[in-house]
Amino acid sequence: AQSxxxxxxxxxxxxxxxxxxxxxxxxxxxxYLFWYVQYPNQGLQLLxxxxxxxxxxxxxxxxxxxxxxxxxxxxxxxPSVHISDTAExxxxxxxxxxxxxxxxxxxxxxxxFP
Amino acid sequence: DADVTQTPRNRITKTGKRIMLECSQTxxxxxxxxxRQDPGLGLRLIYYSFDVKDINKGEIxxxxxxxxxxxxxxxxxxxxxxxxxxxLYFCATSDPNRGLDEAFFGQGTRLTVV
Numbered sequence: 001a002q003s004x005x006x007x008x009x010x011x012x013x014x015x016x017x018x019x020x021x022x023x024x025x026x027x028x029x030x031x032y033l034f035w036y037v038q039y040p041n042q043g044l045q046l047l048x049x050x051x052x053x054x055x056x057x058x059x060x061x062x063x064x065x066x067x068x069x070x071x072x073x074x075x076x077x078x079p080s081v082h083i084s085d086t087a088e089x090x091x092x093x094x095x096x097x098x099x100x101x102x103x104x105x106x107x108x109x110x111x112x113f114p
Numbered sequence: 115d116a117d118v119t120q121t122p123r124n125r126i127t128k129t130g131k132r133i134m135l136e137c138s139q140t141x142x143x144x145x146x147x148x149x150r151q152d153p154g155l156g157l158r159l160i161y162y163s164f165d166v167k168d169i170n171k172g173e174i175x176x177x178x179x180x181x182x183x184x185x186x187x188x189x190x191x192x193x194x195x196x197x198x199x200x201x202l203y204f205c206a207t208s209d210p211n212r213g214l215d216e217a218f219f220g221q222g223t224r225l226t227v228v
Contacts, residue, residue, distance in 0.1 A: 006156075009154065032215045034215075034216055034217075036219075042221070043204065043219040043220060043221045043222050044157075044204065044206075044217075044219040045219075046216050046217075046218075049215065049216050051215060090156060090157065092217075094215060101147065101159055101162050101170075101172065102147065102159075102206075102208070102217050103159065104149070104156045104157040104158075105156055106154060106155055106156035107154075107156045107157075
């Protein structure tokens with residue numbers, strides 16, 4: 001079985017500062033990894049995904065994430081955040097092999113201050 | 115129109131009542147999921163279905179049941195609602211067989227049990 005850990009429940013940051021949201025996973029098999037964003041009172045929207053290939057993945061809204069197999073991590077980064085990035089961010093994992101379901105972390109609330 | 119539609123969007127019900135949340139999709143995806151979201155706990159999987167004849171329990175299936183009436187429809191029932199089932203419920207779809215490993219979410223149903 002796989003699991004996802006998002007260590008930071010809240011991350012406060014000032015506008016135009018860089019940010020990193022941490023995600024670690026555990027799985028006995030290879031995985032697919034995802035980051036989703038949830039804006040207030042909305043559903044979840046895919047930010048980016050890692051399936052295979054380059055370990056640096058670029059997503060929407062200037063976000064990127066790096067898959068690190070040895071550290072079992074998939075941290076999300078943005079070099080300069082905007083007020084509009086204030087939202088909840090969820091990391092998710094699915095094991096390869098077409099047999100398993102999508103498991104989510106507990107979420108990180110990013111609060112961007114002016 | 116949304117690709118994944120949940121009805122109702124909001125519902126208040128009394129303890130002990132039976133309630134059904136409905137989900138329909140126009141994406142033609144094989145897999146459908148029900149999650150609940152609680153503050154600080156992220157999204158937890160209730161049930162998932164890989165096709166009409168394949169339904170599986172998730173992490174927190176107790177107190178819930180589901181029905182996959184057709185490829186496009188997946189309903190979640192609370193046979194006897196209790197207050198700790200107050201949460202935001204999300205339906206999602208995916209189709210890994212078409213290379214769509216990520217989940218596509220509905221807008222959510224906010225359920226309050228009083």
